[in-house]
Amino acid sequence: MSESCFTPISNLQKRKIMTQTKLNIQEIRKDFPILGTTVYGKPLVYFDNAATTQKPRQVLDVLSRYYETLNSNVHRGVHYLSQEATSAFEEARKKVAGFINAKHDHEIIFTKGTTEGVNLVASCFGRKFLKKGDSILISAMEHHSNIVPWQLICEEREATLKVIPINTNGELILDDLDSLMDETVKLVAFTYVSNSLATVNPVETIVGLAHSKGIPVLLDAAQAVQHIPVDVQQLDVDFMVFSGHKMYGPTGVGILYGKEEWLDKLPPYQGGGEMIRTVSFDRTTFNGLPFKFEAGTPDISGGIALGAAVDYIKSIGIENIYEAEHELLVYAQEQLSTIENIRFIGTAKNRSGAISFLVGDLHPFDTGDLLDKMGIAVRTGHHCTQPVMDFFKIPGTVRASFSFYNTKEEIDRLVEGLKKAVAMLS
Amino acid sequence: MTINEIQDEIIEEFELYGDWMEKYEAIIQLGKELPLISEEFRKDENLIRGCQSRVWLHAEYRDGRIFFTADSDAVITKGLISMVIKVLNGQTPKDIAEADLYFVNKIGLNSHLSPTRSNGLHSMLKQMKSYAVAYLVKELNK
Numbered sequence: 001m002s003e004s005c006f007t008p009i010s011n012l013q014k015r016k017i018m019t020q021t022k023l024n025i026q027e028i029r030k031d032f033p034i035l036g037t038t039v040y041g042k043p044l045v046y047f048d049n050a051a052t053t054q055k056p057r058q059v060l061d062v063l064s065r066y067y068e069t070l071n072s073n074v075h076r077g078v079h080y081l082s083q084e085a086t087s088a089f090e091e092a093r094k095k096v097a098g099f100i101n102a103k104h105d106h107e108i109i110f111t112k113g114t115t116e117g118v119n120l121v122a123s124c125f126g127r128k129f130l131k132k133g134d135s136i137l138i139s140a141m142e143h144h145s146n147i148v149p150w151q152l153i154c155e156e157r158e159a160t161l162k163v164i165p166i167n168t169n170g171e172l173i174l175d176d177l178d179s180l181m182d183e184t185v186k187l188v189a190f191t192y193v194s195n196s197l198a199t200v201n202p203v204e205t206i207v208g209l210a211h212s213k214g215i216p217v218l219l220d221a222a223q224a225v226q227h228i229p230v231d232v233q234q235l236d237v238d239f240m241v242f243s244g245h246k247m248y249g250p251t252g253v254g255i256l257y258g259k260e261e262w263l264d265k266l267p268p269y270q271g272g273g274e275m276i277r278t279v280s281f282d283r284t285t286f287n288g289l290p291f292k293f294e295a296g297t298p299d300i301s302g303g304i305a306l307g308a309a310v311d312y313i314k315s316i317g318i319e320n321i322y323e324a325e326h327e328l329l330v331y332a333q334e335q336l337s338t339i340e341n342i343r344f345i346g347t348a349k350n351r352s353g354a355i356s357f358l359v360g361d362l363h364p365f366d367t368g369d370l371l372d373k374m375g376i377a378v379r380t381g382h383h384c385t386q387p388v389m390d391f392f393k394i395p396g397t398v399r400a401s402f403s404f405y406n407t408k409e410e411i412d413r414l415v416e417g418l419k420k421a422v423a424m425l426s
Numbered sequence: 427m428t429i430n431e432i433q434d435e436i437i438e439e440f441e442l443y444g445d446w447m448e449k450y451e452a453i454i455q456l457g458k459e460l461p462l463i464s465e466e467f468r469k470d471e472n473l474i475r476g477c478q479s480r481v482w483l484h485a486e487y488r489d490g491r492i493f494f495t496a497d498s499d500a501v502i503t504k505g506l507i508s509m510v511i512k513v514l515n516g517q518t519p520k521d522i523a524e525a526d527l528y529f530v531n532k533i534g535l536n537s538h539l540s541p542t543r544s545n546g547l548h549s550m551l552k553q554m555k556s557y558a559v560a561y562l563v564k565e566l567n568k
Contacts, residue, residue, distance in 0.1 A: 040446055041445075362501070363479050363499055363500035363501065363503075365478050365479050365500050365502075365503070365542075366479075366500045366501045366502045369450075369540060369543065370447075370502075373445075373446040373447055373538075374447070395479075395480075420447075424450065424451060424454060
């Protein structure tokens with residue numbers, strides 16, 4: 001497997017990577033308490049990072065310290081704790097804005113996660129801009145959470161959902177993109193990195209074409225921000241969504257980034273406290289950004305801990321993370337290739353984060369079950385991308401997804417475990 | 427043999443195995459002894475809901491007793507069905523309907539199967555029991 005198979009980032013960024021020092025993975029692993037545990041009496045090998053990453057002590061400490069020393073409701077309290085909690089929460093927003101290079105802090109909306117981010121945009125954008133006969137353009141490799149919200153709003157507005165097709169390598173077919181983006185298309189929504197195929201999509205090409213026609217773009221970056229440097233101003237996306245728990249933060253918190261001009265144009269999502277300016281029984285006026293989209297008490301501890309996760313990623317260096325994970329992917333691909341009858345699902349030129357595969361005619365469920373009993377956590381099934389599985393005519397795949405804290409020794413254990421599973425199941 | 431005698435035999439057998447890999451080897455082996463469903467019944471209407479892998483189950487009533495045949499596209503699932511069928515095959519509808527299948531817990535299947543697999547196993551048992559209840563009702567209405 002040549003190095004060029006996993007090169008989603010530019011040469012410029014790559015040169016920057018080359019100048020970085022190598023990570024001391026064994027030291028870094030000590031930051032993650034769970035990585036030292038055993039399952040079924042065997043040391044845990046955690047290869048389900050695309051589902052959720054493990055949490056470093058630096059994030060866990062911030063979570064408990066919040067409840068021990070800072071717990072208070074934000075934004076309205078006059079007392080000391082409320083002010084401290086508010087500034088910690090707003091500091092976290094600033095950190096996230098810096099992490100993705102947003103122009104303004106108020107372009108960062110705290111959500112429950114990627115799914116809520118997509119639902120928010122689908123609902124607010126759809127209610128305002130989608131009419132009968134319009135369409136939304138998505139891709140054939142989307143996670144269900146970037147399909148179903150659009151289906152729901154399209155049905156409601158009598159609009160249609162159009163799909164950019166994929167080829168057998170798991171890459172988007174862009175030949176007909178120009179004609180697909182006809183005058184009915186009101187928004188394009190697609191993923192940066194596929195969760196089931198690991199394909200890295202050419203964001204700038206798609207955004208460029210969409211913008212030349214005045215169509216806004218939503219980017220699902222749930223599988224991207226933890227692996228590759230993401231700069232929303234450089235990518236020029238109009239909306240971007242991602243989850244905290246897939247980037248070393250806690251569950252229950254995520255981010256919607258939106259360009260100020262777009263967020264200002266959208267109506268509010270949910271009504272409640274925090275999102276209002278004045279309320280009377282006749283009329284309510286709404287708060288400005290970002291609070292217009294943050295009805296109710298937010299996930300304060302989650303938001304602050306997500307800020308700590310950003311700090312953690314920065315302390316390791318996203319370029320270093322990219323380099324370490326790239327090396328793991330290349331090694332895993334090489335080693336897995338030694339298994340007889342292995343078939344990789346998703347062989348795009350640019351990939352990141354995960355490897356999906358099947359061995360012979362073994363059911364992925366059986367393979368995953370036996371690996372589990374050997375202490376190796378992988379994911380099996382359709383990975384919330386049923387249309388992708390239908391396209392490849394398979395019931396699902398086994399997916400091993402990596403984080404920089406994984407090691408080559410762990411990959412060796414996966415390969416060894418797979419060989420054992422194959423012997424038992426054949 | 428009664429349902430409980432067969433269950434006790436399985437529990438005894440599983441006590442001999444050291445770890446879960448050995449238990450799984452035994453389960454996979456049992457899958458090879460599964461009375462396979464005939465092609466005519468291997469269709470969607472006989473699929474059991476709630477399984478991540480596909481499971482087809484058919485029940486036949488002969489001389490006051492029920493005989494099951496089944497199949498699955500997953501090997502471990504096949505072993506699990508085979509084990510359940512071993513316990514319930516050739517028993518009366520009444521005994522099957524009233525059976526307390528304690529072996530599932532005793533050999534640790536409940537706690538060691540993944541939740542999806544465990545749910546699948548329970549859907550399977552539920553389906554077998556509902557066949558038994560249906561035949562029981564038929565018997566009573568005779």
